[in-house]
Amino acid sequence: MKAVRVHTLGGPEALRYEDVPEPTPKAGEAVVKVDAAGLNYIDVYFRTGVYKAALPVTLGMEAGGTVTAVGPGVTEVQAGDRVAYTGVPGAYAELAAVPAQRLVVLPAGVGTRQGAAAMLQGMTAHYLASSTWPLKSGDTCLVHAAAGGVGLLLCQMARMRGARVIGTVSTEAKARLAREAGADEVILYTTQDFEAEVKRLTDGKGVQVVYDSVGKTTFDKGFNCLAPRGMMILYGQSSGPVGTFDPQVLNQKGSVFLTRPSLFHYTATRAELLARAGEVLGWVRDGALKLRTELEFPLKDAAEAHRALEARRTTGKVLLIP
Numbered sequence: 001m002k003a004v005r006v007h008t009l010g011g012p013e014a015l016r017y018e019d020v021p022e023p024t025p026k027a028g029e030a031v032v033k034v035d036a037a038g039l040n041y042i043d044v045y046f047r048t049g050v051y052k053a054a055l056p057v058t059l060g061m062e063a064g065g066t067v068t069a070v071g072p073g074v075t076e077v078q079a080g081d082r083v084a085y086t087g088v089p090g091a092y093a094e095l096a097a098v099p100a101q102r103l104v105v106l107p108a109g110v111g112t113r114q115g116a117a118a119m120l121q122g123m124t125a126h127y128l129a130s131s132t133w134p135l136k137s138g139d140t141c142l143v144h145a146a147a148g149g150v151g152l153l154l155c156q157m158a159r160m161r162g163a164r165v166i167g168t169v170s171t172e173a174k175a176r177l178a179r180e181a182g183a184d185e186v187i188l189y190t191t192q193d194f195e196a197e198v199k200r201l202t203d204g205k206g207v208q209v210v211y212d213s214v215g216k217t218t219f220d221k222g223f224n225c226l227a228p229r230g231m232m233i234l235y236g237q238s239s240g241p242v243g244t245f246d247p248q249v250l251n252q253k254g255s256v257f258l259t260r261p262s263l264f265h266y267t268a269t270r271a272e273l274l275a276r277a278g279e280v281l282g283w284v285r286d287g288a289l290k291l292r293t294e295l296e297f298p299l300k301d302a303a304e305a306h307r308a309l310e311a312r313r314t315t316g317k318v319l320l321i322p
């Protein structure tokens with residue numbers, strides 16, 4: 001079968017579309033025929049070595065498809081089930097062996113491509129909006145990269161919970177998408193000073209929570225946007241890592257909180273995974289949550305997809321089709 005692997009860390013050219021042996025399911029595993037793999041920023045981190053993996057590694061942490069075989073002891077799924085998953089490397093492939101514990105059977109009415117688009121970024125937006133800082137009516141949140149994969153979903157979920165949403169984006173076209181997803185206000189942080197704009201939009205009061213996936217270029221200023229006892233949620237670093245941090249800043253900025261969460265810790269048990277995925281996929285089925293999945297690349301062109309993501313040319317979800 002074909003897969004996209006990295007043998008040597010590097011740029012998009014490090015992605016090799018090549019033949020690899022077909023997987024057979026070990027105890028507790030199921031083999032999934034991948035209909036679509038989700039592209040996520042974490043794939044860039046693994047390709048470049050920001051996150052470590054033994055080489056060669058098949059990239060891809062998310063897919064939707066159909067179970068073709070199960071190993072001994074598997075009770076969660078059976079051959080023929082339409083499933084989606086995240087958190088297991090190896091999705092950039094025609095077939096993937098996945099611990100059955102991580103598989104979620106898709107509800108009727110949700111396709112495997114939608115499953116691939118919803119799992120990683122959807123459950124991330126879900127835990128950010130409902131668990132890390134459970135947004136409520138009266139809260140205002142700042143969502144950086146609001147037209148991105150996580151961003152568009154986070155805007156929608158924040159609005160579903162009754163919060164006011166201020167988004168940041170790099171272009172007018174992205175601003176339109178963020179507004180359609182529910183952002184009340186959108187700041188072009190490439191041309192406008194987002195700190196001054198947030199202060200203006202909140203009458204100097206600041207926001208209860210900053211959702212920061214951009215990191216290096218936004219992190220420090222984000223603290224100046226927080227209301228007293230608000231929370232800085234640093235959940236990514238698309239622009240690069242933030243520097244060292246002095247906890248005294250938390251005092252100076254108004255007894256604020258800082259957390260650096262990971263989806264892994266918010267879906268660690270099967271019960272939490274099923275509850276979170278169930279709610280997200282249910283919203284997709286009911287039309288309450290819109291997935292933007294216009295951008296699809298053949299799996300063999302994964303390098304092109306990486307270039308587009310890193311050059312900020314993508315919006316919403318990007319899928320790779322084997």
Ligand code: NDP
Pocket residue numbers: 039040041042120121124145146147148149150151168169170171174213214217235236237238239240261262263264309310311312313314315316
């Ligand atoms: P996005 O679709 O959001 O793509 C990244 C976006 O970041 C770009 O489109 C761009 O939006 C913005 N950006 C700002 N500066 C840069 C830069 N210098 N280079 C590239 N992009 C930049 O990606 P994802 O939705 O896949 O992921 C978003 C972030 O969330 C990533 O940092 C990822 O690691 C993180 N994440 C964290 C998780 C967790 O549990 N901790 C889980 C999932 C994702 P614009 O052009 O509008 O500035």
